[in-house]
Amino acid sequence: MLAARRASIAATSSVASSTRRSFASATVDGVQLAALDSKTQIASLAFVVKAGSRYAAAPGVAHALERFAFQNTKTRSALRVTREAEFLGASLTPSLSRDAIVLEADFLKEDLPYFFEVLADSFARPHLARHELAEVVAPLLKFDSSAAAADAAVSAVEALHLAAYRRGLGLPLYAQPVDSISAKTVAEYKDLVYTKANLAIVGAGVSLDQLKPLVADFLEDAVAGTASAVPASSFFAGDVRVSSTAGSALALGHASPYAPELAVLAALLGGVPSIKWSYGSSLLATATQGKAVASLSNYAGSSLFKIVVNADSAAETSAATKAAAAALKSVASSGVSSEDLKKAIAQAKFSAVAALEGKPGLTATGLSLLTAGTIPDIASSVSAIGSVSADKVKAAAEAIVKKIAVGAVGKVSELPYADELF
The missing domain is CATH 3.30.830.10 (Metalloenzyme, LuxS/M16 peptidase-like)
Structure with missing residues (x-):
């Protein structure tokens, strides 16, 4: 029954994507x-x-x-x-x-x-x-x-x-x-x-x-000018630690060129519930009870995969960070099940479309025109995410655990360093 329903939804989605106005x-x-x-x-x-x-x-x-x-x-x-x-x-x-x-x-x-x-x-x-x-x-x-x-x-x-x-x-x-x-x-x-x-x-x-x-x-009197060159982005591992009384939080991340498997990995780890008042069933939701969220920030020339951990105290933030790191390491070492991969791909597709349609799509479209000279192709983005394999997700996790950067804020004496996590 569920399989038939999924097939019907997939067919409807195919028709919708082919007729979507761009x-x-x-x-x-x-x-x-x-x-x-x-x-x-x-x-x-x-x-x-x-x-x-x-x-x-x-x-x-x-x-x-x-x-x-x-x-x-x-x-x-x-x-x-x-x-x-x-x-x-x-x-x-x-x-x-x-x-x-x-x-x-x-x-x-x-x-x-x-x-x-x-x-x-x-x-x-x-x-x-x-x-x-x-x-x-x-x-x-x-x-x-x-x-x-x-x-x-x-x-x-x-x-x-x-x-x-x-x-x-x-x-x-x-x-x-x-x-x-x-x-x-x-x-x-x-x-x-x-x-x-x-x-x-x-x-x-x-x-x-x-x-x-x-x-x-x-805009007749606006200056013609020349397009600003996009500064090159290199990735450096290491720590930046900021003492603060605003609370304790830690963000760990890895920068690289965009790849669809990074979007799938972020969805796999998750942390943002699909239903209000629920932690959800993603890896980070299960491991940290809602204290950690994975996401992917895309910039011109680079993407930053990150996990942000925020709890009530430095001790809780430290414990949740270690649990989040363990969840990422488990993907790097053991990979991902076919069922979890399907779920993560579906969520990554939704996030990709949501970023390109509606009000967020105005900025995304403008940036794509300025940096790539083209309109973002939603169908291509969704197709690329849909073709991600379990091996690619595992390889992406392996690359991240080998080299990470950490931003720690709060009572930093109690928060872990990058080399203590992996």
Whole structure:
């Protein structure tokens, strides 16, 4: 009965994937565009800029530039932007990752020209005044960095990136109190990265024909520039340890080029329950009772496989870390059963599709256009995950246990070192 049901679902999925609508793309005046039209009344628009923290020569400057989004520009004030967005019933959201700064708007379809202009203003015509940095942006930077420091798990992931990459992807995502950030350094960084060559505009609920004329209308004065080269990423093993009173957490990881078996291994180890209020039945859920989660972060040129452990005390975090390491070692030594592999592949497929569709898909599509020049192929990604074998998962686990990086935060005297785990 279950086998027949699975076969029916697989057949339905095959038909669905063959008829799924995908983004259409074009290049207009040096700007890469992608759009996925739909019958919904709500539209989303994202300006994806290759300007994340890995590109910043001065630590914290990418964070500052992101926080200048939707502040005063040369054509409208921040108050005006806020009032008009509220009047039109829309939302504006800036975000920062290691790869990109994203300026995003969600609005009713008929308001596309207005919100395209608002995003274009923040991209091409920001004011970046000194008083605005001191009075508005700097407090936001302090709030963000304080909030991150108050979360031991977030701090551990930041420490893991530093241990794994050192520079580039290892640079901190958030501005630190020791960083020297001036309006001049922000303006210099803006001039370097806010160029048409570094910009991809991705829309959902809109068409390419609607976006194309808006580029000429509102981005005519944007700097053409040259595309920023993606910094090379080397993987370094070792430890970064940060004493903190925010709690204790540990993140262990291994960086390498993306491979679908890494996504399957992350799903196999798991840790995130499929049902609320349940630990689930994954390897990490069983071994650590919900205290550890495995995941895969994909960047341009590198992927970081990581396990993040966070418990109520340093002693519990240490015990859960050792249990998580033992679960990973068991895969490296004994492999994975066929039933567990099928389950992990299904979960990895879901995660891959979820990352490329809906709102997360706007950023993923923009980054793919900027770094690879193509729209992400969901069918190919799912197919690659589906072809992963047990031997490939075992080999991926073997490579990870041979060389890991660790970011430890909290009462670090009680937390294990990398060479004590494997």
